[in-house]
Amino acid sequence: MDEIFQDFIQETAELIAMMEQGLLTLDEQREDRSPIQEIFRAAHTIKGTAAFLDVFAMADVTHAMEDLLQKMRDGKADPTDPAMEALFAGLDAVKDIHEKLKAGQPVPEDWSALTTRLLAPDSPMVDQPVSPMVPAEETLAAVEEEVDQILATVAAEINQDESPAEDIVFSSQPGAEKMSPTVQPLFPAARPVEETIRIRVGRLNNVINLIGELVTIQSGLNLAERRLHDAELSRLTLRLRKVLTRLRNSSLKLRMMPISHLFDRFPRLVRDLARKTGKKVQLKVSGGETEIDRNIIEELYDPLMHLIRNSIDHGLESPQLRHNTEKPETGTVSLTAFHQDNHVIVTVEDDGMGIDFDSVLRRATEFGLLPGTDTSSLHLDDIINLIFEPGFSTRKEVSEISGRGVGMDVVQSRIEALHGAIRVHSFPGTGTQFEIRLPLTLAITQVLLVETGVHLFGLPLLTVLETTRILLSSVEEEPGFRFFYLREEPVRLTTLQSLLGLPEPELNNDLVTVIIIQFSEQRMGIIIDRLAGKQEVVLKTLGGFLGKVRGIMGAAVLGDGRLVPVLETGTLIREHLHG
Amino acid sequence: MVEKRLLFMLGKRCYSLPVTSVTEVVKPEPVAWIPRVPPHVLGLMNLRGHIIPVVEGSLLFGFHAELSGPETRVIVLDGGLGGEMDLVSLRVEAVLGIVPMPREEIQSRETLVGRDLHPAVAGISCRDGRSVMHLDPNQLIHSAAPGETSQV
Numbered sequence: 001m002d003e004i005f006q007d008f009i010q011e012t013a014e015l016i017a018m019m020e021q022g023l024l025t026l027d028e029q030r031e032d033r034s035p036i037q038e039i040f041r042a043a044h045t046i047k048g049t050a051a052f053l054d055v056f057a058m059a060d061v062t063h064a065m066e067d068l069l070q071k072m073r074d075g076k077a078d079p080t081d082p083a084m085e086a087l088f089a090g091l092d093a094v095k096d097i098h099e100k101l102k103a104g105q106p107v108p109e110d111w112s113a114l115t116t117r118l119l120a121p122d123s124p125m126v127d128q129p130v131s132p133m134v135p136a137e138e139t140l141a142a143v144e145e146e147v148d149q150i151l152a153t154v155a156a157e158i159n160q161d162e163s164p165a166e167d168i169v170f171s172s173q174p175g176a177e178k179m180s181p182t183v184q185p186l187f188p189a190a191r192p193v194e195e196t197i198r199i200r201v202g203r204l205n206n207v208i209n210l211i212g213e214l215v216t217i218q219s220g221l222n223l224a225e226r227r228l229h230d231a232e233l234s235r236l237t238l239r240l241r242k243v244l245t246r247l248r249n250s251s252l253k254l255r256m257m258p259i260s261h262l263f264d265r266f267p268r269l270v271r272d273l274a275r276k277t278g279k280k281v282q283l284k285v286s287g288g289e290t291e292i293d294r295n296i297i298e299e300l301y302d303p304l305m306h307l308i309r310n311s312i313d314h315g316l317e318s319p320q321l322r323h324n325t326e327k328p329e330t331g332t333v334s335l336t337a338f339h340q341d342n343h344v345i346v347t348v349e350d351d352g353m354g355i356d357f358d359s360v361l362r363r364a365t366e367f368g369l370l371p372g373t374d375t376s377s378l379h380l381d382d383i384i385n386l387i388f389e390p391g392f393s394t395r396k397e398v399s400e401i402s403g404r405g406v407g408m409d410v411v412q413s414r415i416e417a418l419h420g421a422i423r424v425h426s427f428p429g430t431g432t433q434f435e436i437r438l439p440l441t442l443a444i445t446q447v448l449l450v451e452t453g454v455h456l457f458g459l460p461l462l463t464v465l466e467t468t469r470i471l472l473s474s475v476e477e478e479p480g481f482r483f484f485y486l487r488e489e490p491v492r493l494t495t496l497q498s499l500l501g502l503p504e505p506e507l508n509n510d511l512v513t514v515i516i517i518q519f520s521e522q523r524m525g526i527i528i529d530r531l532a533g534k535q536e537v538v539l540k541t542l543g544g545f546l547g548k549v550r551g552i553m554g555a556a557v558l559g560d561g562r563l564v565p566v567l568e569t570g571t572l573i574r575e576h577l578h579g
Numbered sequence: 580m581v582e583k584r585l586l587f588m589l590g591k592r593c594y595s596l597p598v599t600s601v602t603e604v605v606k607p608e609p610v611a612w613i614p615r616v617p618p619h620v621l622g623l624m625n626l627r628g629h630i631i632p633v634v635e636g637s638l639l640f641g642f643h644a645e646l647s648g649p650e651t652r653v654i655v656l657d658g659g660l661g662g663e664m665d666l667v668s669l670r671v672e673a674v675l676g677i678v679p680m681p682r683e684e685i686q687s688r689e690t691l692v693g694r695d696l697h698p699a700v701a702g703i704s705c706r707d708g709r710s711v712m713h714l715d716p717n718q719l720i721h722s723a724a725p726g727e728t729s730q731v
Contacts, residue, residue, distance in 0.1 A: 213628065455612055500614040542613075542623070545632050545658055545667040545724055549615050555623050555630050563611045563625040 008049050010198060012058075012098050015042040017264055019091055023084070024267045030079045033072065039087075040069040046094065057107050058097045064118035065090040077121075086121040089114060201294070204254055208443045211251045212538035215444065218244050219535065219559025252441050255295065259337045259346070260288030262297045266308060266335060273312045280319050280330040281312055287337035292344045293441040296418055300346070300438075303411045303422075307348040307434050308333060310408075315352030315432050325429070327351070342440060343462065349433040355426035357383050363392065381522060384424055388412045416570050419445060419460050419553070421518060437462065445539045447556065447566055449532035450515065452496045453505065458556060458566040461534060465516040465523060472510050484514075484525060491516065493525040499572045500551075505529070519570040526569075535559065539566055551575065580682045586675040586711065587654065590642030593711045594671075595680070600716035602655040602666060604674050607647055616725050621670065624653070629666065631655060634723045636671045640697055645672050658720055667720055680704070685713055698722050 022039035026032075043062045050058035065087060071077035093114055100107045218241060225237045263285050274281040316322075316331035323329055334349045357380065364370050364386045370378075386392060390409040415422045420438040439445070439462055447458030448467075468486065475484045475493060482493040493514070497505050507527070514525045537556035542549060551572045555565050584595040585604070610622040610633050619638035623630050633653060637644050645651075650673035658665030685702040699719040700712045 502614075540630050543630065543632065543667075544665045545720065546613075546616065546620070547725065549613065549725070551615055552613060555611070555613075557625050557628055557630070561625060562609070563623055563630060565611055565613045565623065 005053065006200075007198065008053055009098070009102050011049070012046055012094075015046050016091070016095055016098060018042045019094075020268055021264060023087055023091060024271065026079055027084050027088075027271070030084075033079075036069055036073045040066060040073060043069060055097070055101065055107065057109055057111055058094060058101075060115055061090055061093045061097070061111050061118075064115035065094075068118050068121065080122055083121040086114075086118050090118055205295075208251050208255060209538065211248055212444055214244060215248055215536060216538060216557055216559055220561060221559075223560050248444075252293075252443060253291075255293050255441065255443070256291040257294045257297055258288060259290045259292050259297065259344070260285075262300055262304070263288050263335055263337070265301065266304070269305060269308060270312065270333060273309060277312060277316075278318065279312060279316050281316060282330050282332050284332055284334040285336075286334070290337040290339060290344060291440075292337075292438065293443070295442050296344075296438055299414065299418055300436075303414045303436070304335070304346070304348065306411050308335070311348060311350035311352065311432065315350040315354075317353050339440075340437075342446075344438045344440060346436045346438065347433055348436075349431060351431040354428040354430055354432055355384060355387070355424070356428070360384070360386055364389065367392065384426060385522065387424065388422075412570075416568065418442065419462055421463060421570070443538070444536045445556070445566070446534060446536055447564070448515070448534045449558075449564065450496065450528040451530040451532050452500075452528050453502065455502075456532060456562065456564050457496070458535075458537065458564040459515070459517075459569055460553065460566065463517055463519065463569045465518045467513065467515045467531060469511055470514050470525075472507055472512055486516065486523075486525070491523050491525045493527065494576060495527045499526065499576050500567075517569045517573060519573050524573050537564075537566070581679045582682065583677055584680045584713065585654065585677050587636075587652070587671040588650075588673045588675065589636045589640055589671055590645075591672075593675070593706075593709055594636075595678075595711050595713045596654065596656070596716055596719070598677055600656055602657050605653050605655065607651050607653055607670065619723060620725065624668065626655065626666075626668075631666045631668050633668050633670055636669045639669075639723050648672070650674075656716055656720065667723070669719070669723075678706075680713075 019039050019042045022035040022042070025035045026039070043066045047059050047062035047066060050056070050062065068077060068083065068087065068090075072079055072083070077083060093111060097107050218237075221237055222241070225233050266285070267283055270281055270283040311333045312331075316333070317325070317327070319329040322331065332351045334347070336345075336347045336349070338345055360383055361370075361378070364383075367389075369386060369389050369392070387408045390407065392407055392409065412422055415436055415438075418438055419442070420436055422437075423435045424432065425435070426432040446461040448461050448464050450457055450459060470484055475482050476490075483490045484493050485491070495505060497503060512527050513529070513531060514527055515531075517524050517526060535558060537558065539554045539556050541554050542552065551568050553566045553568045555563055557563055583598045585598050585601050586593055586595050588594070605626065608624040608626060610624050612622040613620075619635050621633045621635050624633050625631075635644050651670065652674045653668045653670050654674070655666055655668045658667050684704045684706075686704060687702050688696055688700055691703060697712075699714045699722050701715040701718065702713040704711050704713065
């Protein structure tokens with residue numbers, strides 16, 4: 001697709017976010033009309049570009065929104081409930097058209113029901129479908145052809161070196177001065193924009209992957225240098241290492257984005273969910289400036305959305321119930337992000353009723369998740385972790401809001417696919433907190449190398465709590481399993497061989513090396529033969545022939561050319577425990 | 580029509596693959612074992628930075644696995660979908676060379692009806708008094724892939 005169209009798609013996404021934020025602010029404090037300017041400007045910009053590219057549906061809707069906003073700004077209309085709803089409906093329509101354009105799908109042409117509603121929001125209206133039907137003959141090919149034509153026209157116009165009206169959506173300050181008076185934007189840009197250049201994500205990923213490869217080659221070079229004892233080589237490797245470290249650090253920053261790009265999408269969700277459930281909810285967001293790999297941001301939306309839905313649907317009580325229990329009627333859902341060591345921690349927390357341990361237990365028993373288990377012996381951590389079991393949901397009826405066939409097990413596996421981990425803390429009557437721990441970037445993974453028999457494996461460092469050495473004579477034996485005490489706390493013990501289905505090793509030495517793995521809220525000790533250091537690697541998938549092998553995250557080539565499979569410890573342990 | 584085919588040995592028998600499906604033939608590289616794949620998938624090898632699964636040909640065709648000897652080679656096959664991700668390799672006892680194979684000399688697998696033929700065998704011919712099993716590369720890869728049931 002052509003750059004101009006791509007730019008339009010990208011810019012419109014930003015403007016939609018801007019409109020959304022403005023509308024939410026206005027919705028909350030209706031007497032303060034200052035957000036209207038910004039919403040108006042965003043709608044105006046979209047309208048201009050959309051009309052220029054012949055995306056008339058979007059131009060029509062934004063035009064109608066613009067009209068209503070102008071009336072509000074001039075005091076000729078009030079931000080009444082129906083007016084706000086109409087504006088939100090308009091925004092949804094713009095979003096919808098934007099999504100369709102992005103996906104190359106045909107865009108519905110007729111939005112007259114919506115535009116009429118926007119023009120006179122307070123007049124009584126009949127329920128009309130907001131989204132008109134797509135004419136059947138409007139095939140993808142036809143749209144593509146049309147877009148190609150538009151783009152050809154655009155290219156021709158640009159070649160004439162005349163700035164067509166309103167094609168400048170955002171310009172850096174110097175460019176703005178050159179614009180002719182007739183195309184002055186209605187409102188001058190409020191703040192200077194840092195000059196940026198848009199790069200396709202694919203190209204960027206390619207560069208970052210190549211730098212990852214360079215890092216791997218460099219660690220091989222270091223090994224060779226230590227072997228060869230050549231002064232000249234040593235000097236050059238040292239210089240290379242320094243430059244490469246800087247190159248790597250700056251390249252990783254290229255793909256980092258503030259997590260607010262993700263967080264900004266939730267206020268609207270919370271507002272809509274609050275209306276649907278009849279609960280009063282405020283969303284508190286903090287740490288939006290925390291930077292994280294863009295590729296992680298993309299994958300994090302669904303799990304976070306699910307957790308927030310859960311908090312509002314299952315966690316928060318009704319205003320009445322909150323009132324009766326002397327809690328503020330408005331419940332709070334907090335979304336927080338911060339850096340810790342080399343990780344990003346994201347938490348979703350509510351001040352609701354907390355997880356009901358008894359009903360979790362009942363449910364798990366009903367579903368046969370605890371065959372032959374004496375439930376009275378279960379630790380609270382064990383109980384709460386049952387919510388991560390496949391197919392678990394505490395609501396008997398599938399609710400419209402959080403019941404979409406998506407369980408916490410899916411949230412967990414999505415987080416683990418990002419090399420992250422999720423934990424839950426819950427306090428009856430006080431609330432629930434989900435804590436997600438994520439790596440800063442997916443470009444390079446830190447792995448702990450472990451040897452077992454003749455095999456070498458990598459374990460993502462993120463899942464390893466610590467490594468320790470214990471005396472086999474101190475291990476407690478129970479029928480079917482072993483455990484030992486780590487600083488007075490019992491930790492279940494197994495061998496890496498048994499996790500992988502290899503023959504059990506003979507342990508001749510009393511002193512053994514154990515790595516402590518964190519999975520969900522639990523810990524497990526794994527006996528290995530030897531630690532072989534840690535390394536930063538570029539994780540690759542196993543490829544189309546093998547497909548997804550359960551328990552294996554991928555493989556990586558080490559600096560010395562050896563190849564290691566990188567294990568998904570969470571999956572391996574869970575399968576080991578559940579047979 | 581004459582097709583060039585790569586001849587190789589498995590379980591003391593002669594097999595062939597069209598050279599167009601072969602990316603290269605290399606000496607064995609160390610193989611990293613991986614869990615939860617069928618036994619004929621030996622593991623992964625590093626070929627100049629590319630990660631390539633290695634299939635043990637003998638096991639795939641139901642023979643005993645031969646220990647690696649001086650003649651052992653690994654045939655790297657293009658999985659057909661293009662790109663490095665879809666390379667897969669077949670470890671064989673020995674590679675005999677490339678021979679031109681006239682189509683009319685190849686009998687279709689149907690002539691051997693009733694014999695328990697591996698699904699990857701597309702045809703058979705007799706060459707210097709020895710039979711050669713001609714393999715279909717796509718069928719070969721398909722029959723070796725773990726697919727849905729990657730649990731052992």
